[in-house]
Structure formats: structure tokens, C-alpha cells
Amino acid sequence: DQQVKQNSPSLSVQEGRISILNCDYTNSMFDYFLWYKKYPAEGPTFLISISSIKDKNEDGRFTVFLNKSAKHLSLHIVPSQPGDSAVYFCAASDSGTASKLTFGTGTRLQVTL
Amino acid sequence: DADVTQTPRNRITKTGKRIMLECSQTKGHDRMYWYRQDPGLGLRLIYYSFDVKDINKGEISDGYSVSRQAQAKFSLSLESAIPNQTALYFCATSDTLAGTGDNEQFFGPGTRLTVL
Numbered sequence: 001d002q003q004v005k006q007n008s009p010s011l012s013v014q015e016g017r018i019s020i021l022n023c024d025y026t027n028s029m030f031d032y033f034l035w036y037k038k039y040p041a042e043g044p045t046f047l048i049s050i051s052s053i054k055d056k057n058e059d060g061r062f063t064v065f066l067n068k069s070a071k072h073l074s075l076h077i078v079p080s081q082p083g084d085s086a087v088y089f090c091a092a093s094d095s096g097t098a099s100k101l102t103f104g105t106g107t108r109l110q111v112t113l
Numbered sequence: 114d115a116d117v118t119q120t121p122r123n124r125i126t127k128t129g130k131r132i133m134l135e136c137s138q139t140k141g142h143d144r145m146y147w148y149r150q151d152p153g154l155g156l157r158l159i160y161y162s163f164d165v166k167d168i169n170k171g172e173i174s175d176g177y178s179v180s181r182q183a184q185a186k187f188s189l190s191l192e193s194a195i196p197n198q199t200a201l202y203f204c205a206t207s208d209t210l211a212g213t214g215d216n217e218q219f220f221g222p223g224t225r226l227t228v229l
Contacts, residue, residue, distance in 0.1 A: 001136065005156075010155075012204075027157065031122075034217065041222070041223075042221050042222055042223070043117070043203050043205075043221050043223050044156070044203070044218030044220045045220070046217045046218070046219070049217065086165040089155060089156065099144055099161070099163070099218075100171075101158070101218060102157050102158075102181050103148075103156040103157070105153055105154060105155040106155055
């Protein structure tokens with residue numbers, strides 16, 4: 001049972017445009033959400049997070065939006081740059097299971113020139 | 114120097130062999146984790162440890178065992194490797210929650226394991 005879903009395995013966006021990566025979850029106990037970025041031959045690195053008490057969090061070019069009623073979150077990258085080309089994983093946790101993250105299957109973003 | 118290191122980075126072994134993957138961290142974190150990544154399945158938690166005396170099974174622990182030798186070291190063992198354990202394995206660490214809900218984990222570079 002996939003509790004965190006990223007339904008788009010891949011996404012291609014032109015440099016300078018907006019990239020929107022989506023993530024859906026089914027477990028209503030999840031109250032903290034993270035996005036990780038992964039380059040080939042490297043481990044995932046933390047990008048941005050959001051608590052369920054918020055509906056938006058920004059960090060530079062990256063913004064995460066959370067819609068709790070729809071159990072949906074999205075990562076916006078504006079403007080997209082070639083260095084953003086990577087696999088992006090959405091992850092979720094709930095306070096009750098302390099630190100355990102449930103990951104989505106990932107979306108491969110390619111930013112073209 | 115990397116904060117979370119994994120050895121070996123690549124390993125090819127045969128069915129039935131015992132193999133150990135090692136993880137060390139210099140971040141001073143209490144919590145350590147082992148994940149595997151398979152194409153199309155994302156990262157799945159194998160085992161996790163909140164301190165040296167605390168070991169917990171994750172969602173896919175069958176066929177694996179772990180040892181937390183010290184705060185900084187967490188090893189994953191495959192007692193008798195089988196081909197469907199071919200995957201990319203990641204170790205991760207995190208700090209004890211400060212009540213903020215911040216669950217950021219820091220990952221090592223991964224070990225690519227192939228079981229023939």
C-alpha cells in the first residue's frame with residue numbers, strides 16, 4: 001500500500017519556466033512533509049519541508065504548497081535551472097512514529113536549455 | 114569530508130553469501146536508518162535505530178539484520194544474499210526531535226549491491 005504517491009515518473013521543463021512536482025498521500029496522520037533531491041551516484045539531499053500547520057513554505061526558488069483537505073502537496077521551482085535536473089522524492093512522517101519517513105517513488109525532472 | 118559515509122560503494126556478490134554494509138557518521142546524531150531504493154519503488158525503510166540500545170524493524174526487514182556498534186556506526190547485514198536484494202542501499206541519520214516535528218534526515222552516498 002503506497003501511502004505517498006508521486007504519479008508522474010518524469011517531467012521535462014524548459015529553463016526559466018516553472019517546474020511543478022506533485023505528491024499525494026493517503027495517511028491522514030501525516031503531519032510533516034519533506035522534499036528531497038537526488039543526483040545520480042549521490043544520496044538524497046534535503047530540499048524543503050512543511051508542517052501541517054502551514055499551507056505554504058518558501059525557500060528561494062523553491063516553494064512547497066500543502067492542501068490537507070485534498071491530501072496533496074506540490075513543489076514549485078521558479079525559475080527552473082539546468083542544475084535542478086534530478087530525481088525529486090516527496091516524504092512524509094507523523095509525530096507518533098517520530099522520525100520515520102515514508103517516501104514516494106520519485107519524479108525525474110529534466111530542465112532543458 | 115562527508116558527514117555520512119558508506120562502505121563499500123559498490124559490491125557484487127553471489128547468492129547465499131553473507132555481506133555487511135557499513136555506515137559511519139560524524140554528525141553526532143542519535144538516530145540512524147537503513148533504506149533500500151528500487152526502480153519505481155522509491156526508498157523503503159529496512160531498519161532504524163534511535164540510540165545504541167534501540168533497534169527497530171522497518172517495513173522490509175526480512176532477510177536483513179543490523180548492528181549499532183556505536184553512536185556513529187550502524188551496519189546492515191544480509192545473512193544469505195538473494196538476487197532480489199539487488200538494490201541501492203542508503204544509510205541516513207537524524208537528530209533527536211526537538212519537538213518541532215523536524216524530521217530531516219541526512220543521507221550517505223549509497224551502496225550499489227548486486228547479488229548474482
